[in-house]
Amino acid sequence: MKVRATLAATLLVLGGTLALAVTAGRAGADESQEPDTAVAPQPGSPAAVQLEANRDPEMVAAGERLYLTGCVSCHGVGGQGTADYPTLIGVGAASADFFLRTGRMPLAAPAPQSPAKPPAYTDEQIIQLVAYVASLGDGPPVPDIRPERGDLAEGGQLYLANCAACHNSTGIGGALSHGNQAPPLLSVAPTQIGEAPRIGPGQMPVFGPDTLSDEQLDSIVRYVLYLQDPEHPGGLRIGSAGPVPEGLVAWLVGLGGLVLIARWITKERREHRRAHG
Amino acid sequence: MNEGGLPSARTRAGRLARWVDDRVGVARAGRSTLQKVFPNHWSFLLGEIALYSFVVLVITGVFLTFFFKASTEPVTYDGSYEPLQGVEVSQAYKSTLDLSFDVRAGLVMRQMHHWAALVFVAAIVVHLARVFFTGAFRRPRELNWVIGITLLLLGIVNGFAGYSLPDDQLSGTGVRIAYSVLLSVPFIGPWAASLLFGGGFPGEDIIPRLFAIHILIVPVIITGLLVLHLGLLVRHKHTHFPGKGARDDNVVGERLWPTYVFKAGGLFFLVGAVLAALGGLAQINPVWMWGPYQTQNVSSASQPDWYMGWLEGALRLMPNWEWRGWGYQIPNPFWAAVLLPGVTFTLLYLWPWIEARVTEDRRAHHVLDRPRDRPVRTALGAATLSFYTVLGFAGSNDVLAIAFDLSLNAVLVAFRVLLFTVPPVVGVATYRVCKELQRRDGPAAGESPGDRVAGPGQLGPGDQAAAEPVP
Numbered sequence: 205m206k207v208r209a210t211l212a213a214t215l216l217v218l219g220g221t222l223a224l225a226v227t228a229g230r231a232g233a234d235e236s237q238e239p240d241t242a243v244a245p246q247p248g249s250p251a252a253v254q255l256e257a258n259r260d261p262e263m264v265a266a267g268e269r270l271y272l273t274g275c276v277s278c279h280g281v282g283g284q285g286t287a288d289y290p291t292l293i294g295v296g297a298a299s300a301d302f303f304l305r306t307g308r309m310p311l312a313a314p315a316p317q318s319p320a321k322p323p324a325y326t327d328e329q330i331i332q333l334v335a336y337v338a339s340l341g342d343g344p345p346v347p348d349i350r351p352e353r354g355d356l357a358e359g360g361q362l363y364l365a366n367c368a369a370c371h372n373s374t375g376i377g378g379a380l381s382h383g384n385q386a387p388p389l390l391s392v393a394p395t396q397i398g399e400a401p402r403i404g405p406g407q408m409p410v411f412g413p414d415t416l417s418d419e420q421l422d423s424i425v426r427y428v429l430y431l432q433d434p435e436h437p438g439g440l441r442i443g444s445a446g447p448v449p450e451g452l453v454a455w456l457v458g459l460g461g462l463v464l465i466a467r468w469i470t471k472e473r474r475e476h477r478r479a480h481g
Numbered sequence: 482m483n484e485g486g487l488p489s490a491r492t493r494a495g496r497l498a499r500w501v502d503d504r505v506g507v508a509r510a511g512r513s514t515l516q517k518v519f520p521n522h523w524s525f526l527l528g529e530i531a532l533y534s535f536v537v538l539v540i541t542g543v544f545l546t547f548f549f550k551a552s553t554e555p556v557t558y559d560g561s562y563e564p565l566q567g568v569e570v571s572q573a574y575k576s577t578l579d580l581s582f583d584v585r586a587g588l589v590m591r592q593m594h595h596w597a598a599l600v601f602v603a604a605i606v607v608h609l610a611r612v613f614f615t616g617a618f619r620r621p622r623e624l625n626w627v628i629g630i631t632l633l634l635l636g637i638v639n640g641f642a643g644y645s646l647p648d649d650q651l652s653g654t655g656v657r658i659a660y661s662v663l664l665s666v667p668f669i670g671p672w673a674a675s676l677l678f679g680g681g682f683p684g685e686d687i688i689p690r691l692f693a694i695h696i697l698i699v700p701v702i703i704t705g706l707l708v709l710h711l712g713l714l715v716r717h718k719h720t721h722f723p724g725k726g727a728r729d730d731n732v733v734g735e736r737l738w739p740t741y742v743f744k745a746g747g748l749f750f751l752v753g754a755v756l757a758a759l760g761g762l763a764q765i766n767p768v769w770m771w772g773p774y775q776t777q778n779v780s781s782a783s784q785p786d787w788y789m790g791w792l793e794g795a796l797r798l799m800p801n802w803e804w805r806g807w808g809y810q811i812p813n814p815f816w817a818a819v820l821l822p823g824v825t826f827t828l829l830y831l832w833p834w835i836e837a838r839v840t841e842d843r844r845a846h847h848v849l850d851r852p853r854d855r856p857v858r859t860a861l862g863a864a865t866l867s868f869y870t871v872l873g874f875a876g877s878n879d880v881l882a883i884a885f886d887l888s889l890n891a892v893l894v895a896f897r898v899l900l901f902t903v904p905p906v907v908g909v910a911t912y913r914v915c916k917e918l919q920r921r922d923g924p925a926a927g928e929s930p931g932d933r934v935a936g937p938g939q940l941g942p943g944d945q946a947a948a949e950p951v952p
Binding site (some may be wrong): 378 | 521522523524526527530543562563564566567568581582588589592595596599600603604650651728744747748752755756759761762763764765767769770771772775777778779780781782783784785786787790877878879880882883887888889890892932949
């Protein structure tokens with residue numbers, strides 16, 4: 205009897221704690237959604253402009269016309285994909301916006317990974333194309349990135365924990381296996397920095413809202429923008445790639461310079477010896 | 482100074498000098514030291530460059546110890562580097578940030594210290610190569626060779642200890658690798674690692690212990706060995722290259738006083754100038770970018786300083802083999818990071834005796850070999866150097882893959898192939914270049930190299946020994 209009572213009490217406490225935790229988790233999640241960026245992006249932001257276009261049938265139609273000339277050969281009619289290329293149904297506006305604005309689409313030639321290049325379309329054409337892709341199925345919208353809302357120090361710690369392993373602490377990018385690369389982040393626009401974790405392009409994992417809240421994403425973007433023009437006391441930044449360029453400079457400039465100096469110090473005597481020897 | 486090496490009693494300074502000499506009595510010894518002759522060749526200054534870098538290391542290092550706190554105790558960073566404000570970091574990391582941002586001249590001292598360390602070990606390696614290729618390690622200098630190799634080893638150890646102190650992400654990654662390497666030593670590994678780290682990784686003891694090793698234990702040993710190294714140099718007299726009048730029983734060069742003292746003093750200031758220029762103009766190890774060390778974090782392109790690069794390369798190139806037997810397993814890092822350096826330094830230590838055994842030349846040598854005149858040794862040395870150079874570059878395979886837009890896997894495979902193909906090619910090419918240079922020197926084949934260099938008719942008794950052909 206006593207055992208059963210203890211068990212019941214324990215279960216009750218456990219259940220209560222669990223319920224509390226779930227509620228707290230919900231509250232936390234709700235808090236992170238506020239203001240709900242998917243519903244109400246800041247007026248005039250890329251997210252807001254795109255959202256408006258997505259609801260405009262004319263923009264969607266214009267996007268479809270562009271799609272039929274530029275994209276259909278790989279991604280198929282209605283974005284259903286072909287044997288070698290992925291479907292666009294359900295990838296969402298964020299994905300289309302990311303690939304078009306970083307110039308990764310359209311692909312110039314088959315490659316292990318589509319390289320970033322200047323965008324092939326104008327700003328308006330991109331908005332139209334994105335609106336069309338968004339109309340194909342539900343997917344992540346263009347995120348409303350507001351770096352000024354983020355916290356620089358928090359962003360730095362999140363960046364070092366989640367991004368530096370591939371993109372390097374300094375954002376210069378890094379090598380992945382088989383010719384793939386984590387690209388440099390040093391000239392990427394804020395919205396595209398924020399889109400990448402949400403959609404996980406190429407080898408990159410997806411960091412959804414459950415992993416990184418919108419505020420945390422803003423903080424990371426703020427830190428990446430900082431990395432694009434960081435405080436760098438101490439003189440020339442030799443490559444920002446750590447000890448490899450430092451070692452080369454130590455050998456070539458440091459010891460190399462000193463060997464030249466040693467030769468200079470002993471030079472006069474060598475000429476003297478040649479003349480007299 | 483007058484006859485007998487005693488100072489003149491006519492001036493006040495002279496009288497003071499006499500008073501001191503009466504009680505200390507070093508005037509004669511001092512005089513003979515001042516009259517020491519040093520041969521004039523740029524390659525004889527490489528060791529001095531290392532020595533002066535060490536002096537710069539001591540001076541800047543003393544400054545750094547005034548501000549560095551060797552502790553892993555967590556504190557909240559509140560210094561002037563904005564992106565880390567409010568972040569919990571270790572005392573060691575915080576004090577390194579303070580040195581970089583809030584201590585006057587702290588950053589330039591830190592950077593000079595780090596550049597000096599890189600140049601110090603580089604100068605030792607090149608000095609070692611000069612001694613090797615010219616046969617300066619032969620009798621009676623074998624002991625000084627052993628001291629020199631020990632200095633290289635201690636330079637690497639102390640460089641690594643210093644690199645680890647700031648407790649930033651990069652250095653923590655290095656310490657993590659060192660811990661695993663230590664663990665991989667058969668039988669004693671786990672105990673040794675536990676002893677050094679005061680328990681598991683990372684623990685709170687390793688930073689204070691590395692600090693004691695870095696600023697006290699190793700520098701004191703280095704200083705003692707340097708005194709011995711230079712003392713033996715004076716005792717043996719400096720070697721000299723073959724040339725007019727150079728024999729095994731003399732030294733052709735300049736006297737220490739006045740010529741060489743000024744040259745050496747000038748070189749000291751120039752070494753200081755180059756290191757100060759690097760420290761002031763070129764950023765090195767921006768620890769604020771790497772962030773505080775978190776065991777779960779790592780950055781791409783995490784490399785050690787160059788002098789550990791060959792070990793990093795060996796670890797990266799080593800296939801993932803593990804040996805198991807009799808209920809015991811030898812972990813993979815053992816082969817690349819314990820066995821390889823063990824064999825490397827054993828061979829380096831024993832080289833004077835290995836060569837003497839092969840050549841059966843156990844006579845004393847004071848006239849140096851020209852590298853071309855000992856083609857086998859020169860070829861072996863060049864091949865060996867190329868082996869470690871390939872390993873060093875292999876340690877930066879990910880940086881090379883990015884810099885040259887190559888596949889990381891292809892770079893790795895290429896380095897595995899290069900490691901075993903480059904040294905033989907370099908060895909054979911060096912041998913043939915040596916032979917060709919000998920041929921261009923003129924005299925008929927079959928004549929021994931020593932004769933050719935010193936010129937017939939000028940040979941002292943020792944030169945006959947040097948003229949013994951070395952295979």
